[in-house]
Amino acid sequence: MALRPYWKGYLKLSLVTCPVNMTPATSESEKVRFHTLNRLTGNRVVSQYIDSVTGKPVEDGNDAKGYARGENDYVILTDEDLDAVALETVKTIDIEKFVPANSIASVYLEKPHYLMPDNSVGNEAFAVIRDAMKADKVVGMSKLVIGRRERAVILEPREEGIVLWSLRFGDEVRPEESYFEDIDNEADPDLIPLVQQLIRKKSAHWSPDMASDPIQDSLLKLISKKKKAMKPSNKTARGEPDASAKSNVVNIMDALRKSVAAELKSGKAR
Amino acid sequence: MASGHRAQWKGFLKFGEVSCGVALYTAASTSERITFNSINKVTGNRVNRVFIDSETEERVEREDQTKGFEIENGQFIIIDPEEVAATIPESNKTLDVQAFIPSSEVDDIYFDKPYYLTPDKMGAEAFAALRDGMRKSKVAAIARAVLFRRMRTVLIRPQGNGLVATTLNYDYEVRSSRKAFEEMPKLNIEGEMLALAKHIIGTKRGEFDPASFEDRYEAALAELVKAKIEGKALPKRKSVEVSKPSDLLAALRESAGLMKTASHKPKRTAANANAGTGRQRAARGAAEKAASSKAVPQRKAS
Numbered sequence: 362m363a364l365r366p367y368w369k370g371y372l373k374l375s376l377v378t379c380p381v382n383m384t385p386a387t388s389e390s391e392k393v394r395f396h397t398l399n400r401l402t403g404n405r406v407v408s409q410y411i412d413s414v415t416g417k418p419v420e421d422g423n424d425a426k427g428y429a430r431g432e433n434d435y436v437i438l439t440d441e442d443l444d445a446v447a448l449e450t451v452k453t454i455d456i457e458k459f460v461p462a463n464s465i466a467s468v469y470l471e472k473p474h475y476l477m478p479d480n481s482v483g484n485e486a487f488a489v490i491r492d493a494m495k496a497d498k499v500v501g502m503s504k505l506v507i508g509r510r511e512r513a514v515i516l517e518p519r520e521e522g523i524v525l526w527s528l529r530f531g532d533e534v535r536p537e538e539s540y541f542e543d544i545d546n547e548a549d550p551d552l553i554p555l556v557q558q559l560i561r562k563k564s565a566h567w568s569p570d571m572a573s574d575p576i577q578d579s580l581l582k583l584i585s586k587k588k589k590a591m592k593p594s595n596k597t598a599r600g601e602p603d604a605s606a607k608s609n610v611v612n613i614m615d616a617l618r619k620s621v622a623a624e625l626k627s628g629k630a631r
Numbered sequence: 632m633a634s635g636h637r638a639q640w641k642g643f644l645k646f647g648e649v650s651c652g653v654a655l656y657t658a659a660s661t662s663e664r665i666t667f668n669s670i671n672k673v674t675g676n677r678v679n680r681v682f683i684d685s686e687t688e689e690r691v692e693r694e695d696q697t698k699g700f701e702i703e704n705g706q707f708i709i710i711d712p713e714e715v716a717a718t719i720p721e722s723n724k725t726l727d728v729q730a731f732i733p734s735s736e737v738d739d740i741y742f743d744k745p746y747y748l749t750p751d752k753m754g755a756e757a758f759a760a761l762r763d764g765m766r767k768s769k770v771a772a773i774a775r776a777v778l779f780r781r782m783r784t785v786l787i788r789p790q791g792n793g794l795v796a797t798t799l800n801y802d803y804e805v806r807s808s809r810k811a812f813e814e815m816p817k818l819n820i821e822g823e824m825l826a827l828a829k830h831i832i833g834t835k836r837g838e839f840d841p842a843s844f845e846d847r848y849e850a851a852l853a854e855l856v857k858a859k860i861e862g863k864a865l866p867k868r869k870s871v872e873v874s875k876p877s878d879l880l881a882a883l884r885e886s887a888g889l890m891k892t893a894s895h896k897p898k899r900t901a902a903n904a905n906a907g908t909g910r911q912r913a914a915r916g917a918a919e920k921a922a923s924s925k926a927v928p929q930r931k932a933s
Contacts, residue, residue: 371871375831375886378874384811386740391803395715397682398699398707405685405707406696410678412671419671419678427670427677428856435670435677436856446851447866458837468658468745468795469841475811486874488818489883493828502839506848513844522812524740531842534659540636540747541793548759556764559647564770565730571773572741572784574801579718584700587708617760620647 368507369479370452372523374490379483381454383525386473393580443509450511454525456501459494465515468537469528476516476523491518555617562624639746640778642724644754644787646761651754653726655778655796658745722777726785726796731770737786740808741799748787748794762789827883834888 366382373379397406410419426443427435449455454476478487494501494516501516505527513528638654669678682691698715699707726748750758765772765788772787774796784799820828858865874882 371873373871374828376874376882377879377886378871380873384806386806386808386811387800387804388806389804392801393700395698395700395710396707397696398709399684399691400695400697400709401691402684402687403699403707403709404687405699406682406691407685408680409683410669410671411681412674412676413679414676415674419673423672424678425670425672426667428852429668430856430860433677435668435675436859437670437672437675438667438856438859442855442859442865443852445865445867446848446855447868448847448851449868450847452868453871457835458839459832459835460837460839465839465841467739467742467797470739470742471659473740473742475806475808477812477815481816482873482876484816484818485820485876486879486882489820489824489828489879492820493825493832496825497829497832499832499836504844509848509852511846511848513839513841519808520812521815521817522808524808528841528844529659529661530846531844533661534842535636535657535747537658537747537791537793537795540656540749541791544749544792545755545759546792548763549756552756552760553764553767556646556760557768560731560764560768560770563647563728563731565732565773567732567736567738567773569741569802569805571729571732572799572802572805574803575782576718576720577801577803580715583710583714583718584702584708587710588702616648620649623648 366479367474370454372476372483372487372490373453373455374501377486377489378453379486379490380479381476381483381487382479383474383476386475386524393577393584446506448506448511450504451506454503454505454514454516456490456503456516458502459497459499460502460515462498462500462517465500465528466534468534471512471527471529474525474527476525477521487523491521491523494518494523552614552617555614555621558621559617559624562621642722642726642776644726644728644748644750644758644761644774646728646772649757649761650725651757651761652751653754653758654749654751655746656749658747658795719780720777720782726774726776726787728772728774728787730773731765731768732773734769734771734788737771737788741805742786743798743800746796746798748796758794762792762794765789824880824883827880827887830887831883 366384368383370381370383371378372381398404399406410424411417412419425437425439427437430436444451478484490501495518503514503516504511505514505525506512507514507527513530515526515528517524517526636656639657640655642653643650644653670676671678682696683689684691698710698712700710701707761772774785774787776783776785778785778798784801786797786799787794788797789795855865
C-alpha cells in the first residue's frame, strides 16, 4: 500500500519530535468517473486558460496564484512563497493538549487522515505517543495547516497508526439546541420495551457492505454492457419505486407489535 | 419543528412497520478557504477558463458537451446523461432502517456529512420512542435512502432530544486503516518510556471547545504578501530537530521535567511525582516557541 504521502512533516510532543507522513483515509479514486466529451467529434473536452485581457491562450506553466491587492492588481505568489508562511503549523503537529476520547462532538469531525512515521528514525517516538494515548484513553489536540487554512485537528490512536481528523470551524457547525428544542424529551414508557424488542430482532454487526453503492454497481453494469455491444441501448433498468404508503401510523403500539411479529416469522431472529 | 431553519430533505423514517414524518437539517456547512485568482505570469492579467476539443482545439459549447467513460488507451464510450439518470432509483422519500448495530462498532472513518434529524408533529411520539429505545439498547441505526440523487447509507444516533443522521462514505471510498498501517513495525511501548509519556499527557490534560478555535492562516498570509510587496525577506521557520532513537528516553525524561541535571538519573518511580516541575518546563517550552527564531531549541543531555 505504497500510497504517495499527501503531506510530510513532524509530530511533536513536548521535546519529542518524529518525522511523519499523512494520507487521506478516504478517496474518490474508485468512483465511476465520467469525462466530458464533445458530442460532435467524440473527443475529450479539456479546459484551457485564456488571458482575460488579450484573449490569448495562456501557456502551461505561466498561470500563477495571485493575491488581489487592488482592481486588476495582483501579487503573484509561488508555491515556495506559500510554504514560507510563518506558522509552525505548516510542518509540525505539536500536540498541545489531551482530552478524553469521544469528548469531541462528532459533528465537528470533518476529514480523516492516516498518520504514520515517515522513516524508521521516528518509529519508536511515534509508538510512544500512540501507546500512551491508548493507555490513557485520550486523544491529542493540535493545529495543522491543511488546504491553506489552519485547522484544529485531533489525533486518535488506531491499530499501529494514528488517525488525524481535521475539525470543522465553530461557525460551520450549527448548534443542535435550536433544532431539537421542540422535541419531546421523554417517550411513552410503554413504547420503549417494544422498540427495544424490535432493535434486538433487527440487530446486526457493522460491516462495510452496509455502505455499498448500488448506483455505482448499476453504472458499471451499464458501462460493461455498452462496452460489449459498443452500440447504444435504450433498455436500462429503472429502479422500481417502493409504493408503500408512508402516511400517519395511528397506533404506534400496534405497528411495533406487528414489526416484532414479522421479524420473528422471518426467522432472522437472534 | 425546528422553526426558523430550512429543511434539506423531508420524508419518512421507517423502522419495522412504523414510519414517522421527519426532516433533515444540515448540521455543518463548509466555509470557503482563501481563494486566489489565476494570473497570467507574463502579462499579469487574470485568466479565464474555456472548454475546448482536445483534438481540434475549438471551443465546445455547453450543449455539445456530453458524458463519456474512458475504457482503454483514450477510448471513450459515450453515455447519455439520461442513461446515467436512469440508474438512480426513484426516491420513495424514506429513510429505511435496515439494521441496528452496537454503538461500539460505529466506525467514524466512514463519516461524511452530519444532519440533524427531527420529527414532524404527527411523528413525534414514534420518534421519541425510537430515540430512547436506541439509547437504552446502546445501538445506532443503519438506514438507506435516496438522498440528493444517490443511494446513501445513513447512520442514525440519539443526540440530546433529537437524532443525528450522518451520511456514510461508500465502502470503496474508505481506505482500510489495517492496510494503510500494515508496513509499520509492531512496537509495544512499556515500562519507563510509557510511564514518562503518560506523565507528559497528565500535565497537558484539558478541555477543548472546537468552536473557540481561530484560524491564523489568513493573517500569516497577509504578512507574507506585505513582505513580498515591500521586497523584504520572507519569514523563515525554524528548522525542526528530530529526536534520535538513542535520545528518545532522555527527551522523554526532560519533557516530563524529571531531569534536574545531566548527571542525575531519576528513579522510575518518580514518574508521577513531579507534576509541578513538568508544568514549569512546559511553560518554558511555550515561551521558547514564542521567542524569536534565534532561540536555540533545547537539546537533550546525552
